[in-house]
Amino acid sequence: MFKKVLVAEDLDSISITVIQALETLSIMEIQHSKYCDDAFLQIKKAIQDNNPYDLLISDLSFKVDHRENKLTCGDELIEAVKKIQPDIKTIVFSIEDKAYRIKSLFNNLGINAYVSKGRNSIPELKNAVESIFKTDEKNISPELEYALNDKSLHEIEAYDISLLKLLSNGCILDEISATFKNTGIIPNGSSSIEKRINKLKIYFKANNNVHLIAIAKDLGLI
Amino acid sequence: MFKKVLVAEDLDSISITVIQALETLSIMEIQHSKYCDDAFLQIKKAIQDNNPYDLLISDLSFKVDHRENKLTCGDELIEAVKKIQPDIKTIVFSIEDKAYRIKSLFNNLGINAYVSKGRNSIPELKNAVESIFKTDEKNISPELEYALNDKSLHEIEAYDISLLKLLSNGCILDEISATFKNTGIIPNGSSSIEKRINKLKIYFKANNNVHLIAIAKDLGLI
DNA sequence: TAGCCTGTTACGGCTTTCCGTAAGGTAATA
DNA sequence: TATTACCTTACGGAAAGCCGTAACAGGCTA
Numbered sequence: 316m317f318k319k320v321l322v323a324e325d326l327d328s329i330s331i332t333v334i335q336a337l338e339t340l341s342i343m344e345i346q347h348s349k350y351c352d353d354a355f356l357q358i359k360k361a362i363q364d365n366n367p368y369d370l371l372i373s374d375l376s377f378k379v380d381h382r383e384n385k386l387t388c389g390d391e392l393i394e395a396v397k398k399i400q401p402d403i404k405t406i407v408f409s410i411e412d413k414a415y416r417i418k419s420l421f422n423n424l425g426i427n428a429y430v431s432k433g434r435n436s437i438p439e440l441k442n443a444v445e446s447i448f449k450t451d452e453k454n455i456s457p458e459l460e461y462a463l464n465d466k467s468l469h470e471i472e473a474y475d476i477s478l479l480k481l482l483s484n485g486c487i488l489d490e491i492s493a494t495f496k497n498t499g500i501i502p503n504g505s506s507s508i509e510k511r512i513n514k515l516k517i518y519f520k521a522n523n524n525v526h527l528i529a530i531a532k533d534l535g536l537i
Numbered sequence: 538m539f540k541k542v543l544v545a546e547d548l549d550s551i552s553i554t555v556i557q558a559l560e561t562l563s564i565m566e567i568q569h570s571k572y573c574d575d576a577f578l579q580i581k582k583a584i585q586d587n588n589p590y591d592l593l594i595s596d597l598s599f600k601v602d603h604r605e606n607k608l609t610c611g612d613e614l615i616e617a618v619k620k621i622q623p624d625i626k627t628i629v630f631s632i633e634d635k636a637y638r639i640k641s642l643f644n645n646l647g648i649n650a651y652v653s654k655g656r657n658s659i660p661e662l663k664n665a666v667e668s669i670f671k672t673d674e675k676n677i678s679p680e681l682e683y684a685l686n687d688k689s690l691h692e693i694e695a696y697d698i699s700l701l702k703l704l705s706n707g708c709i710l711d712e713i714s715a716t717f718k719n720t721g722i723i724p725n726g727s728s729s730i731e732k733r734i735n736k737l738k739i740y741f742k743a744n745n746n747v748h749l750i751a752i753a754k755d756l757g758l759i
Numbered sequence: 760t761a762g763c764c765t766g767t768t769a770c771g772g773c774t775t776t777c778c779g780t781a782a783g784g785t786a787a788t789a
Numbered sequence: 790t791a792t793t794a795c796c797t798t799a800c801g802g803a804a805a806g807c808c809g810t811a812a813c814a815g816g817c818t819a
């Protein structure tokens with residue numbers, strides 16, 4: 316079994332249970348951080364001490380409070396950690412169940428397992444830990460397996476996300492066009508952007524821009 | 538101390554910790570439900586058995602799954618419970634920290650305490666339980682006290698919420714006007730609705746309707 | 760090279776939103 | 790009753806979004 320595990324989770328009501336669950340798996344050393352920045356520093360220090368972590372279990376969203384943090388969410392934490400310790404195993408444990416989000420975690424961050432916080436997630440979390448210790452296969456909550464096979468999600472790209480974000484910030488077409496030109500994103504003609512928004516509206520069955528943003532927000536795309 | 542307490546919480550990772558915390562307060566009987574419908578039935582049965590619950594600790598949002606449920610969220614659960622047992626004490630334990638939401642829980646549902654799930658929420662939850670057992674005062678997470686005093690929230694009424702919801706569903710002004718006329722909501726002139734939307738845009742510092750809906754979604758108003 | 764396909768950009772009209780102005784209605788007050 | 794204040798509704802011009810058409814460029818194929 317893994318020897319040294321770090322849990323990055325802000326809610327005390329959850330971290331307590333997670334740590335107890337890990338203890339039942341006879342893991343020797345279990346550490347816990349309430350902030351992403353702290354988690355990153357602990358992993359960094361463990362490398363320097365020549366006693367690195369085997370596994371990182373991280374939440375995705377962390378509450379903002381008085382503290383200033385460089386890393387504000389689990390995505391950023393994992394990305395930063397992989398840069399200094401590429402071989403560390405990672406499990407994401409989050410309430411998030413949007414296929415798009417989960418998909419990108421496997422594809423872009425190379426996480427080893429995704430466990431969705433739910434009515435029976437502690438046994439699932441234990442299984443995931445055991446499973447990725449034994450094999451190197453990817454592991455995902457049973458009810459979320461459909462996510463990786465959802466073809467439709469291939470069609471929504473980073474370009475669309477940028478577009479939707481700018482729209483949701485109140486930008487008009489010309490402003491979006493200018494922004495894309497400045498950052499070198501193409502296509503950036505206001506007409507092409509208009510067309511792309513139109514495609515998104517058809518895809519998401521939205522009546523207008525307002526409706527489109529409401530749907531994108533509900534889906535967790537932005 | 539309270540003798541009989543019900544915890545309505547879907548996430549096992551949280552309910553386990555909450556129950557452990559209640560046990561340290563020497564509460565004799567602690568029950569737990571993962572669904573609002575189950576919680577309601579348990580409370581109903583306890584009344585029939587002449588052994589009612591003293592306290593209900595409930596989450597607000599519950600994940601949807603295969604099961605069909607009449608009560609889908611904590612708000613609905615508490616409202617239903619108060620109808621059959623008006624004197625029951627209620628604590629809401631939720632990640633929600635939007636002032637508007639919390640305010641309406643105290644004012645509309647008459648909850649006794651609100652504890653926000655956070656980095657130190659288990660001690661806060663224990664304090665809340667002890668506090669409302671001793672006194673009959675309202676109790677709220679320290680960092681959320683500002684919520685009840687936030688004057689600005691008085692200005693956002695049910696009318697605005699209906700309006701924002703229709704907007705977010707892709708309705709245009711004339712459709713909203715027609716809907717309001719059908720349901721007897723006034724003002725319902727398309728011009729007045731336009732003005733009202735304008736006020737909301739100023740209030741929330743939104744550039745346009747799209748921006749407004751994005752903000753309303755972020756604030757959890759809709 | 761000519762033809763075809765695809766994707767980007769441009770243009771024009773039509774609708775909807777945006778925003779200021781003004782008319783009508785009601786209620787409180789002098 | 791007259792005045793005032795406030796709210797609702799109506800109207801109109803400007804701005805932005807909506808949607809179809811067309812021009813242009815690059816890549817592929819015959």
